[in-house]
Amino acid sequence: MAGIMRKIGELGERWVISTFIETLDLMPDMPIPFGDDVAAIPANGENLVVLKTDMLVGKTDVPPGMSLRQAARKAVVMNVSDFAAKGIKPIAALVSLGLPADLTEEDVKEIAFGLNDGAREYEVYIVGGDTNEAEDLIICFMLVGYCKRGRIVKRSGARPGDIVAVTGPFGKTSAGLKILLEGLSAPEHIKRPLIEAVLMPRARLKEGLLLAGLGALTASIDSSDGLAWSLHELSEASGVGFIINNIPIAPEVEEFATEHSLDPLDLSLYGGEEYELVVTIKPEMVDDAKRALENIGEHLTEIGRAIGEKRIEAVFDGKRIPIERRGWEHFKNRGNRANINIS
Amino acid sequence: MAGIMRKIGELGERWVISTFIETLDLMPDMPIPFGDDVAAIPANGENLVVLKTDMLVGKTDVPPGMSLRQAARKAVVMNVSDFAAKGIKPIAALVSLGLPADLTEEDVKEIAFGLNDGAREYEVYIVGGDTNEAEDLIICFMLVGYCKRGRIVKRSGARPGDIVAVTGPFGKTSAGLKILLEGLSAPEHIKRPLIEAVLMPRARLKEGLLLAGLGALTASIDSSDGLAWSLHELSEASGVGFIINNIPIAPEVEEFATEHSLDPLDLSLYGGEEYELVVTIKPEMVDDAKRALENIGEHLTEIGRAIGEKRIEAVFDGKRIPIERRGWEHFKNRGNRANINIS
Numbered sequence: 001m002a003g004i005m006r007k008i009g010e011l012g013e014r015w016v017i018s019t020f021i022e023t024l025d026l027m028p029d030m031p032i033p034f035g036d037d038v039a040a041i042p043a044n045g046e047n048l049v050v051l052k053t054d055m056l057v058g059k060t061d062v063p064p065g066m067s068l069r070q071a072a073r074k075a076v077v078m079n080v081s082d083f084a085a086k087g088i089k090p091i092a093a094l095v096s097l098g099l100p101a102d103l104t105e106e107d108v109k110e111i112a113f114g115l116n117d118g119a120r121e122y123e124v125y126i127v128g129g130d131t132n133e134a135e136d137l138i139i140c141f142m143l144v145g146y147c148k149r150g151r152i153v154k155r156s157g158a159r160p161g162d163i164v165a166v167t168g169p170f171g172k173t174s175a176g177l178k179i180l181l182e183g184l185s186a187p188e189h190i191k192r193p194l195i196e197a198v199l200m201p202r203a204r205l206k207e208g209l210l211l212a213g214l215g216a217l218t219a220s221i222d223s224s225d226g227l228a229w230s231l232h233e234l235s236e237a238s239g240v241g242f243i244i245n246n247i248p249i250a251p252e253v254e255e256f257a258t259e260h261s262l263d264p265l266d267l268s269l270y271g272g273e274e275y276e277l278v279v280t281i282k283p284e285m286v287d288d289a290k291r292a293l294e295n296i297g298e299h300l301t302e303i304g305r306a307i308g309e310k311r312i313e314a315v316f317d318g319k320r321i322p323i324e325r326r327g328w329e330h331f332k333n334r335g336n337r338a339n340i341n342i343s
Numbered sequence: 344m345a346g347i348m349r350k351i352g353e354l355g356e357r358w359v360i361s362t363f364i365e366t367l368d369l370m371p372d373m374p375i376p377f378g379d380d381v382a383a384i385p386a387n388g389e390n391l392v393v394l395k396t397d398m399l400v401g402k403t404d405v406p407p408g409m410s411l412r413q414a415a416r417k418a419v420v421m422n423v424s425d426f427a428a429k430g431i432k433p434i435a436a437l438v439s440l441g442l443p444a445d446l447t448e449e450d451v452k453e454i455a456f457g458l459n460d461g462a463r464e465y466e467v468y469i470v471g472g473d474t475n476e477a478e479d480l481i482i483c484f485m486l487v488g489y490c491k492r493g494r495i496v497k498r499s500g501a502r503p504g505d506i507v508a509v510t511g512p513f514g515k516t517s518a519g520l521k522i523l524l525e526g527l528s529a530p531e532h533i534k535r536p537l538i539e540a541v542l543m544p545r546a547r548l549k550e551g552l553l554l555a556g557l558g559a560l561t562a563s564i565d566s567s568d569g570l571a572w573s574l575h576e577l578s579e580a581s582g583v584g585f586i587i588n589n590i591p592i593a594p595e596v597e598e599f600a601t602e603h604s605l606d607p608l609d610l611s612l613y614g615g616e617e618y619e620l621v622v623t624i625k626p627e628m629v630d631d632a633k634r635a636l637e638n639i640g641e642h643l644t645e646i647g648r649a650i651g652e653k654r655i656e657a658v659f660d661g662k663r664i665p666i667e668r669r670g671w672e673h674f675k676n677r678g679n680r681a682n683i684n685i686s
Contacts, residue, residue, distance in 0.1 A: 005447035016442065016451055016474045023455035027435065027468035039471025041435045041487065049392055055439040055475045055483060092370065092384045096398040096483045098441075099359065104348035108359055112366035125370035128382025131359045132398045140398060140439045140483035144384065 036155050036237070037082040037221060043146070050088045050145045050152065054078045058137030063180045063198060068107055068137075069114035070199050075139035076118025078224065081203035081275040083143055085222040087153045087212020089205075090143040092127045093119060098134025111139070122205050153212050155237035158219035158280035160308040164242055165289070165300050167204045167277045170227050171253035171264060172197035174271035184260055190252040197274070204277045210292050211277075211300075216285040223276045228269040229327030230278040231312050238280070244304035244314045244323065265314075270326050280306055379498050379580070380425040380564060386489070393431045393488045393495065397421045401480030406523045406541060411450055411480075412457035413542045418482035419461025421567065424546035424618040426486055428565040430496045430555020432548075433486040435470045436462060441477025454482070465548050496555050498580035501562035501623035503651040507585055508632070508643050510547045510620045513570050514596030514607060515540035517614035527603055533595040540617070547620045553635050554620075554643075559628040566619045571612040572670030573621040574655050581623070584654045587647035587666065608657075613669050623649055 008016055021034050031040040031048050040048040056062070056075040066074070076093070083090045095115060099108070119126050124143065132138075176198035178184045179191060186194060204222075211217050219238050221230045231242050249268045257264035281289055286302065293300045304314075314321040351359055364377050374383040374391050383391040399405070399418040409417070419436070426433045438458060442451070462469050467486065475481075519541035521527045522534060529537060547565075554560050562581050564573045574585050592611045600607035624632055629645065636643045647657075657664040 005449050007444065008442060008446050008448070008451060009444035011448065011451075013474055016440075019448075019451050020455045020458075020472070020474075023452065024459050024469050025463055027470055030470060034471065039435075039437060041470055043386060043392075043489070044390070047387070049386075049487060051435075051437055051471060051487060053437045053439045053471070053483070053485060054473050055441060055481070057441055057475050057477050059478065060476055092382075092394075094382060094394055094396045094485060096396045096485075097359075098398060098400055098481060099351060101350065101352035103351050105351075105354065105362075106348050108351060108354075108362050109366065112363045115363075116367050120368055125384075126367050127370055127373060127384055128377065128394060128396070129363070130397050131356055131363075132400050133403055134400050134481065135402065135478045138398070138441060138477065138481055138483075140396070140481075142396065142437060142439075142485055144392060144394060144487070146386070 031149055032152055032154060038086050038088065038152065040152060046149045048147050048149055050083070050147055051142065052079050052082050053140060053142035054082065056139040056141070062137065063177060065180045065195065066199050068110040069117065071137065072111045072114025072139060073118040074201060075141045076115060076122065077201050077203045077275060079141045079143045080122045080124070080205055081222040081224060083145060084203050084205040084208030085153070085220045085277055087151065087208050087217065087220070088145045088147050089209055090122060090124045090145045092125050092144050094142050095126055095129040096140040097129065097131045098136070098138030099131060100135060100137065101133050122203065153217045153220040155219055155221055155234055158234055158238035158240045158306045160240055160306050161283060162218050162280040162306040163283055163286050163302055164244065164280055164304045164306060165286070165302050166248065167207050167298065167300060169248040169250040170223070170268035170274060170276065171271060172250045173201070173274040174267040175253050175256040177273070186256055186259065190255050193252050194256060201273065201275050203275050206296060207293055207298055208277055210296065211279060211289055214285065214288055214292055216281050216289040218280045218282060220277060220279040223274050223278050224272060226270050226272040226327035227278060228323045229325065231323060232325040234278065234280065235310060235312055239310065240306040241309045241311045242304050243307055245316065246301070246303045247314065248301045248303070269323060272327055374492055375495055375497060381429050381431065381495065383495060389492045391490050391492055393490055394485065395422050395425050396483060396485035397425065399482040399484070405480065406520060408523045408538065409542050411453040412460065414480065415454045415457025415482060416461040417544060418484045419458060419465065420544050420546045420618060422484045422486045423465045423467070423548055424565040424567060426488060427546050427548040427551030428496070428563045428620055430494065430551050430560065430563070431488045431490050432552055433465060433467045433488045435487050436467050437485045438469055438472040439483040440472065440474045441479070441481030442474060443478060443480065444476050465546065494555070496560045496563040498562055498564055498577055501577055501581035501583050501649045503583055503649050504626060505561050505623040505649040506626055506629050506645055507587065507647045507649060508622055508624055508629070508645050509591065510550050510641065510643060512591040512593040513566070513611035513617060513619065514614060515593045516544070516617040517610040518596050518599040520616070529599055529602065533598050536595050537599060544616065544618050546618050549639060550636055550641055551620055553639065554622060554632055557628065557631055557635055559624050559632040561623045561625060563620060563622040566617050566621050567615060569613050569615040569670035570621060571666045572668065574666060575668040577621065577623065578653060578655055582653065583649040584652045585647050586650055587657045588659065589644070589646045590657065591644045591646070612666060615670055
């Protein structure tokens with residue numbers, strides 16, 4: 001059988017996910033559809049229990065230079081970021097570990113400290129878990145929280161005319177991964193923040209809770225698979241397109257790109273492992289939303305607007321540049337991750 | 344550092360778990376302590392959300408002869424069994440997968456079917472998940488359900504005088520694993536049920552819900568790490584000992600043991616991957632509990648009683664046999680699992 005069947009290395013993660021969705025009996029009246037960033041089940045009355053799991057795998061998610069403590073913290077951040085995008089406060093977590101048998105006492109403590117770092121940073125308690133022996137480091141983290149039905153900001157609510165906005169500049173993790181994985185050089189004053197972006201990512205939880213609390217968001221997602229990928233996901237789920245006229249690029253990324261003759265726009269659009277929020281906002285609420293983030297010392301940047309036609313384009317100085325559906329997809333991207341993820 | 348530190352292969356799973364418990368900031372007023380079979384967090388009023396995760400790892404949890412469909416189903420059963428032991432009905436599940444990139448289309452479908460088999464068997468819906476590339480097959484399954492505070496049957500409630508009882512005979516998986524892993528022979532009429540016990544284990548969910556619903560149980564655990572191990576866990580959590588005077592051994596196991604000059608008691612006490620319930624019952628409720636299980640075509644077998652002194656002994660014909668704390672512990676049991684697990 002194996003000889004004639006295609007391998008998932010060719011089929012890609014999206015094929016795997018569709019196969020699961022087609023095969024599984026689905027819960028009637030799911031409060032949030034399969035394929036959004038979190039799952040939810042009815043609790044009592046209008047209350048939902050919100051759930052999320054995301055697995056960190058040593059080989060694909062831990063670049064050289066990242067400590068075990070940082071890797072464990074990142075497993076928390078990855079999950080919290082999805083709660084942030086949906087505007088849900090996480091309460092508690094479970095963690096299931098696959099640990100290679102040759103880890104040392106010190107290694108295990110580092111992992112425990114890293115999980116606790118992440119948990120305390122976002123005020124989550126780890127309440128249970130499971131440990132196992134595995135060939136590679138596996139940290140399967142899962143979050144639970146509560147919300148009222150209708151309160152979750154889905155991927156599917158964007159309407160033509162909505163404003164697209166993001167919580168931060170892009171490209172730092174792309175550049176940082178080029179330094180860590182490909183050994184590219186950078187002057188010390190930009191090297192540090194670029195690497196820091198990869199090793200100590202932050203989830204925009206405060207921002208997500210605030211924006212969702214205002215009732216300003218019509219759709220939302222994080223940028224963990226890259227800004228371009230996030231725009232395509234919002235487009236597909238909402239049935240809209242986007243005209244993008246401003247892509248905020250971190251100044252360190254501009255400098256890094258110049259140094260290595262790279263396209264800073266490419267670094268910013270087609271990165272990943274970056275946990276900014278990509279949201280659509282009712283036009284009349286944009287000012288309120290911006291002010292709310294400024295009040296907590298953060299910044300919301302308009303980058304474009306939603307249109308009825310399902311195309312996604314950047315328009316700069318009258319020049320149209322299509323934004324491709326490219327980013328990180330498991331299984332299809334083999335080998336040196338950064339090469340595929342960022343190029 | 345690595346040179347002088349002990350490896351977790353020597354330290355064992357219990358050391359790893361203690362290290363995590365010592366390191367993590369714990370949620371105040373946890374409804375159920377770390378180290379029990381499920382976790383729980385307060386919902387509203389007296390309601391709790393109950394959570395569980397258990398990871399299936401190809402190398403250690405999938406014996407030769409087990410199909411991918413059976414392995415995926417087993418990942419569900421492992422988790423449901425812990426809900427069963429605590430008397431909690433599972434409602435929904437998430438699943439996080441680590442898949443080797445050379446799996447075929449057919450393999451992925453088998454895994455999806457197996458997850459759905461297990462989910463439908465116990466009336467659970469899978470509502471979300473995550474897929475990743477990994478070296479070995481990883482199925483990290485997690486369950487969620489609801490209950491009233493005080494309704495969870497903990498490991499810690501056994502009192503001297505309580506009756507110890509189990510939901511089924513023991514030893515079939517031990518014998519089945521000897522056939523699958525070591526190639527031991529067996530006549531067809533016993534080979535089939537012994538192998539079936541390994542490949543298609545069943546969680547005692549109906550039984551667990553019924554017994555907990557009666558209010559009959561003072562403590563409970565499943566026998567996934569072996570009957571002896573379960574008794575030691577109950578003893579440690581409850582601060583009691585046990586005198587065991589009856590160990591129900593499956594007739595196929597008696598026959599298999601005779602054939603290979605093995606001790607059937609050893610096969611039954613020190614096995615694992617077997618999902619019977621091991622419970623303690625208030626003496627005045629034993630008859631009700633037995634009758635309730637008989638009404639659904641199942642059987643509850645008394646095997647002994649709890650005592651104040653913290654020793655665990657089998658007493659047969661006046662002969663005392665200590666029941667050792669042996670069973671399957673991850674990391675410490677390297678190599679051929681069945682050799683260590685069952686001997």
